[in-house]
Amino acid sequence: MDFEAITKYSKLHAKPLGLSLHYGTAGFRSKAENLNHIMFRMGLLAVLRSKKTKSTIGVMVTASHNPEEDNGVKLIDPSGEMLAPAWEEHATFLANAEEPQLYCVLTDICQREAVDLQSEAFIVIGRDTRPSGKELSQSVIDGISVLGGQYQDYGLVTTPQLHYMVRCHNTHGSYGTPTVEGYYQKLSKAFLELSMQAAPQRDGRGALKIDCANGIGALKLKEMEQYLSESFVMCLANDGMKGKLNHMCGADFVKVHQKPPVGLEMNPGEKCCSLDGDADRIVYYYIDAPGHFHLLDGDKIATLISTFLKELLIKAGQTLSFAVIQTAYANGSSTGYLEQTMKVPVHCAKTGVKHLHHKAQEFDIGIYFEANGHGTVLFSKAAEDKIRYQAKEEKDIRKREAAKMLENTIDLINQTVGDALSDMLVIEAILALKNFTIAQWDALYMDLPNRQLKVKVTDRRVITTTDAERRAITPPGLQEEIDQLTQKFKLARAFVRPSGTEDIVRVYAEADSQEDADKLAHEVSLAVYHLAGGFEEPPKAV
Numbered sequence: 384m385d386f387e388a389i390t391k392y393s394k395l396h397a398k399p400l401g402l403s404l405h406y407g408t409a410g411f412r413s414k415a416e417n418l419n420h421i422m423f424r425m426g427l428l429a430v431l432r433s434k435k436t437k438s439t440i441g442v443m444v445t446a447s448h449n450p451e452e453d454n455g456v457k458l459i460d461p462s463g464e465m466l467a468p469a470w471e472e473h474a475t476f477l478a479n480a481e482e483p484q485l486y487c488v489l490t491d492i493c494q495r496e497a498v499d500l501q502s503e504a505f506i507v508i509g510r511d512t513r514p515s516g517k518e519l520s521q522s523v524i525d526g527i528s529v530l531g532g533q534y535q536d537y538g539l540v541t542t543p544q545l546h547y548m549v550r551c552h553n554t555h556g557s558y559g560t561p562t563v564e565g566y567y568q569k570l571s572k573a574f575l576e577l578s579m580q581a582a583p584q585r586d587g588r589g590a591l592k593i594d595c596a597n598g599i600g601a602l603k604l605k606e607m608e609q610y611l612s613e614s615f616v617m618c619l620a621n622d623g624m625k626g627k628l629n630h631m632c633g634a635d636f637v638k639v640h641q642k643p644p645v646g647l648e649m650n651p652g653e654k655c656c657s658l659d660g661d662a663d664r665i666v667y668y669y670i671d672a673p674g675h676f677h678l679l680d681g682d683k684i685a686t687l688i689s690t691f692l693k694e695l696l697i698k699a700g701q702t703l704s705f706a707v708i709q710t711a712y713a714n715g716s717s718t719g720y721l722e723q724t725m726k727v728p729v730h731c732a733k734t735g736v737k738h739l740h741h742k743a744q745e746f747d748i749g750i751y752f753e754a755n756g757h758g759t760v761l762f763s764k765a766a767e768d769k770i771r772y773q774a775k776e777e778k779d780i781r782k783r784e785a786a787k788m789l790e791n792t793i794d795l796i797n798q799t800v801g802d803a804l805s806d807m808l809v810i811e812a813i814l815a816l817k818n819f820t821i822a823q824w825d826a827l828y829m830d831l832p833n834r835q836l837k838v839k840v841t842d843r844r845v846i847t848t849t850d851a852e853r854r855a856i857t858p859p860g861l862q863e864e865i866d867q868l869t870q871k872f873k874l875a876r877a878f879v880r881p882s883g884t885e886d887i888v889r890v891y892a893e894a895d896s897q898e899d900a901d902k903l904a905h906e907v908s909l910a911v912y913h914l915a916g917g918f919e920e921p922p923k924a925v
């Protein structure tokens with residue numbers, strides 16, 4: 384490593400003295416103006432990671448559903464997954480080194496990880512549509528170049544598209560061609576083959592209105608549209624021509640506020656969905672004839688996909704292990720429906736994609752979704768091989784057809800990470816094959832009313848949790864208080880956890896009526912406020 388070059392270039396991307404940022408659940412996120420040095424340093428780190436793994440590494444510049452002024456960055460590991468936890472620590476360490484220590488910290492990481500500096504490095508870069516993205520990507524490139532890494536800048540892409548590119552590069556094309564065209568071709572071919580057997584869509588039930596959060600999803604859907612059949616009618620709203628990124632729209636807004644986004648006109652029964660700012664989340668919704676809003680979140684998506692896959696596995700006569708992974712935020716009704724009605728094993732993981740992804744890898748087929756709409760399906764290598772073999776060689780036509788549909792589903796789903804575009808096509812294919820309206824899908828089970836609240840405390844780290852975040856260990860007395868409050872309501876459940884992306888504590892409550900869910904959430908918030916160092920005013924009733 385060239386000490387002088389690193390020192391010289393680092394000064395051009397100088398770290399503001401004393402500024403400390405952490406590699407959180409989804410990488411670094413902050414106001415864009417604070418991120419120049421972070422980007423440069425993540426360029427450096429990506430090169431070390433690439434040398435260490437002897438693989439292509441991804442660097443995505445995005446702040447997902449955060450407001451437009453923010454930006455962020457995350458690294459993508461060789462198989463297209465989130466960065467390994469030990470390297471998240473290196474990232475934080477490197478990000479917070481003051482200028483004179485930077486070289487030392489780099490050398491330290493190289494030593495601890497036994498990085499062979501003679502190895503080559505190749506990095507792929509992408510960014511979402513934030514105005515700050517281009518300049519920040521250039522800082523990443525400067526970091527890569529100063530350590531002699533090679534790179535390919537994909538420019539504007541969705542986060543899951545960049546995850547896909549990383550996997551394509553590292554599998555030498557067997558996962559797909561590492562271009563956006565390759566991505567559209569792979570997905571559209573699988574989609575068209577899968578939905579071929581669907582009956583023609585009557586009464587416009589095939590049409591879909593899409594709220595693109597004024598983000599990258601709009602651009603990429605317009606590109607993808609030409610690869611899909613004319614029978615799939617998409618109508619894009621919030622495509623970034625007028626509105627601001629994620630402002631009063633997008634998957635996060637719709638899920639948190641449980642109401643439609645602005646900028647999308649809805650008529651009763653029309654099927655609508657929202658993507659988030661970097662298109663790795665999706666939620667569906669509609670209004671019924673009396674005008675009530677119905678949200679179909681990640682739990683409903685997981686249920687639909689599970690039902691479909693389970694039916695196909697039975698038809699194909701395949702006995703593969705199969706499980707759904709959720710988080711504590713999963714609606715109690717969804718867990719009950721999956722376990723009791725569908726007889727599917729359900730596991731609970733901590734919040735954050737990497738935790739769910741990791742757990743899902745333990746099964747032949749692992750379906751994971753966060754209630755917020757981030758999720759995908761993972762197929763083990765053995766399961767994939769079995770299915771592909773059966774799709775080709777099976778003599779029984781019915782079984783072979785089922786195996787072919789499973790094979791198309793494997794190709795349609797982005798197995799690296801949750802992907803709004805790929806998930807949307809999976810959902811649309813299933814709805815078409817089942818000839819389901821969105822209301823019929825919604826009727827699979829009824830969500831329990833629920834409420835999420837935020838509480839401000841002096842130091843959110845005083846709250847520690849166990850049992851996949853469902854129980855609080857500290858501060859003393861908090862869990863006992865939550866247990867007592869919960870007992871007062873029917874079908875009730877509540878938990879609290881420190882947010883991984885904001886300086887607040889999150890509260891979740893559900894109960895058999897909205898009134899009780901609101902009441903319980905408020906009472907639990909007060910308990911957090913009193914026992915965990917709340918500041919400003921005590922939380923008000925909902």
Ligand code: 16G
Binds near residue numbers: 753
């Ligand atoms: C990030 C996570 C998401 C999680 C959310 C929780 C990734 C790619 N994204 O957006 O999975 O649900 O954080 O945020 O891991 P919170 O900790 O603030 O509740």
Ligand code: MG
Binds near residue numbers: 663
């Ligand atoms: Mg996102």
